[in-house]
Each structure stands twice: as C-alpha cells, then as structure tokens.
Amino acid sequence: MSPSIHTRENREFATEIKFLIDPAAAGKILDWARANLAPDPQAGGDSLDTYQITSLYFDTEQYDVFHRRGSFGRSKYRIRRYDLGEVAFLERKLKTRGLLTKRRTIVKLGELERLSEPGSGRDWAGHWFHQRLLARQLRLVCQITYRRTARVAMTNHGPIRLTMDERICARPATGLAFNDAGESTALSESRIILELKYRVEMPALFRPMVESFELTPQPVSKYRLAAAALGLVADFAPPPETSAPSVPTLCALG
Numbered sequence: 586m587s588p589s590i591h592t593r594e595n596r597e598f599a600t601e602i603k604f605l606i607d608p609a610a611a612g613k614i615l616d617w618a619r620a621n622l623a624p625d626p627q628a629g630g631d632s633l634d635t636y637q638i639t640s641l642y643f644d645t646e647q648y649d650v651f652h653r654r655g656s657f658g659r660s661k662y663r664i665r666r667y668d669l670g671e672v673a674f675l676e677r678k679l680k681t682r683g684l685l686t687k688r689r690t691i692v693k694l695g696e697l698e699r700l701s702e703p704g705s706g707r708d709w710a711g712h713w714f715h716q717r718l719l720a721r722q723l724r725l726v727c728q729i730t731y732r733r734t735a736r737v738a739m740t741n742h743g744p745i746r747l748t749m750d751e752r753i754c755a756r757p758a759t760g761l762a763f764n765d766a767g768e769s770t771a772l773s774e775s776r777i778i779l780e781l782k783y784r785v786e787m788p789a790l791f792r793p794m795v796e797s798f799e800l801t802p803q804p805v806s807k808y809r810l811a812a813a814a815l816g817l818v819a820d821f822a823p824p825p826e827t828s829a830p831s832v833p834t835l836c837a838l839g
Contacts (some may be wrong), residue, residue, distance in 0.1 A: 587654035599684045602728050604779040604789075604800045611749055611777040615734060617794055618747050621738035629668075630733075638750075639730045640642050640665045642808045650723075651812050658754070661808065662714070662723055664740045665689075666763050672675040673697060677713040678785070690714060691804065697761040707811065745790065746782040754825075755811035 606614065616713040622810045624634035643666040644650040649657035659681065665674045676689040699705045717723070731753040737746050756769035779800070781791050793802075812818050 592593070593831070597610050598684075600787075601685050602802050603794050603805050604781075605773075605803050605805060606779050606798075607776060610798060611779070614779065614794070614798055615749060618734075618736040618749075619753045621790065621794075622738045622745075622747060625735035626738055627667075628731075628735055630715045634736055634782060635732060637668050638665060638733050638759065639728060639765075640764070641728050641758055641761070641810070642726050644726045644808075644812070645722050646724065648812065651809055651818055652675040657721070662717060662721075664697050664761075665807075666694075669765070675711050677714070686801065688713075694762070725761065726817065727755055727758050727815060728755070728764060728769075729753065729755045729772075729807050729811050731807070738788075740783075740788050742786075742788070743769075745784075746780075747791075748780045748782070750778040750780070753807060754809075755807075755815055757815055757817075770811075772804055772807065772814055774814045778807070780806070794799060813823050 591624060619632060624632065625636070628634045628636045630636075643662045645657070646670075647654075649655070652658075659679060661678045661762060663676050663678070664675055666672075667674075671694055672691050673694055674689045674691055676687060679686050679688070684721075690710045690713070691818070692709075696709070696711065700713065700715050700718060705712050709715075710813075729752045734749045736747065737744060753772040754769040755772055756764065756767070779785070781795075783791070787795075
C-alpha cells in the first residue's frame with residue numbers, strides 16, 4: 586500500500602511532474618532510483634518497492650472532467666485500492682494555482698454501495714465524498730489498473746517520491762466494486778509513466794537525474810487515456826506514444 590494511508594486528510598506533495606519514458610530508459614532510471622532512494626515501506630515484490638493500484642474514476646454525463654471544463658478541470662474524484670486489500674480509499678485530487686492537494690478517507694469495500702444511495706449519513710467516514718459526487722453530479726465511468734514501482738526519501742523540505750507506472754489497463758466500470766477478472770484495454774504498452782513528487786522546488790537529488798536522462802516533462806492523464814481508449818469520448822487523439830491498441834488485451838499484472 587501507499588505511505589500515509591492512515592491519515593484521513595493529507596497533503597503528500599505540492600508538486601507532481603510526469604514524464605513518458607520507454608522501457609530501456611525506465612530500466613536505467615529504476616537502477617538509479619534503487620541506488621539512491623529507499624523502497625516504499627508499504628510495498629512488496631522482490632525489491633520491496635512494487636504494488637498494484639486499481640482505481641474507479643468518476644465524471645459527469647457530459648464528461649466535464651475529461652474535457653477539463655471550469656472547476657472540473659482542477660479536480661478528480663476516484664476510489665482507489667492497493668493490491669487485493671480489503672479497504673478502499675475515497676479520494677479527491679485537487680489542483681490549485683499549480684499545487685496539488687489530496688483528501689482521502691479509508692472505508693471497507695463493503696461500504697462502497699453506500700455511494701449509490703440518496704444519502705449516506707453524516708456519521709459515515711465517506712459522507713463528504715458522497716456529498717461531492719451528488720453536488721457535482723458525478724457518476725462512475727471506468728476502472729484503471731496498473732503496477733507501480735515506488736521509491737522515497739526525506740529531505741530538508743519534506744518527503745520526495747519517485748514512481749513508475751506500467752502495464753496500465755482500463756475497462757468500463759460495472760458498478761461500485763473492483764473487477765479483477767476478464768479482459769481490459771492496454772493503454773500504453775511502449776511507454777511508462779514516471780512521476781516525481783515533492784514540495785517546494787525540485788530536490789537537488791532529482792535535478793541531475795532529470796538532466797542525465799534528458800527527461801522532458803509531459804502532461805499525461807491515465808483517466809483521459811482510458812476514456813479515449815474505451816471509446817467513451819469522441820474527437821480525442823492521445824499522443825502517439827500513449828495510443829492504446831484497438832483490440833482489448835488481458836490485463837495481467839502479476
């Protein structure tokens with residue numbers, strides 16, 4: 586699981602920069618990360634730094650989040666699960682003046698159905714999330730699954746984090762539950778999403794790595810790639826590097 590899962594509300598990082606990299610570059614950057622950063626303390630795998638993420642994404646009937654219309658362009662609402670955990674995280678990711686904040690609440694998987702009810706009750710931890718879905722008329726759209734490698738460190742300005750997301754797959758949502766079986770559409774087989782997360786300015790530890798590997802920031806949204814690949818929206822052409830195959834493939838993350 587991801588660090589800081591015990592907090593109800595948290596601002597993990599103020600800045601997030603993304604890069605699209607090929608597998609060859611990813612291997613070299615991962616070697617650098619494992620030599621210079623610690624593994625995510627909640628991760629697993631042979632190198633103790635990997636885990637699976639599955640997220641359910643919400644949007645309006647008009648796909649205002651996808652099209653970034655007005656205030657919908659500054660926030661995303663999703664439900665996230667780590668590996669095959671028995672709990673889910675209700676999340677709002679908000680961007681204000683270029684800075685990111687995140688609010689998240691833990692609930693049991695069996696409680697997710699409460700989000701489909703007219704009211705959830707103020708005593709429920711997920712009440713705030715339910716209220717936001719209703720107020721913004723958000724509905725469940727799709728599920729995205731991928732494998733993440735995460736390395737971390739602590740600096741004088743706070744925590745820093747490097748993540749690499751691969752084997753990214755999507756499928757239409759079928760309800761307020763995670764679907765771990767069946768086929769899904771691969772979003773990017775030839776590119777991996779690298780993210781650097783930190784507070785204040787880019788850490789001195791990251792700067793030479795970015796220069797050494799000649800990395801160029803590129804805005805990329807897994808949700809927007811998924812919505813386009815699944816045919817949920819029209820007239821959207823993702824960058825060639827992230828174009829998904831037209832034939833659904835089995836999303837095997839193990």
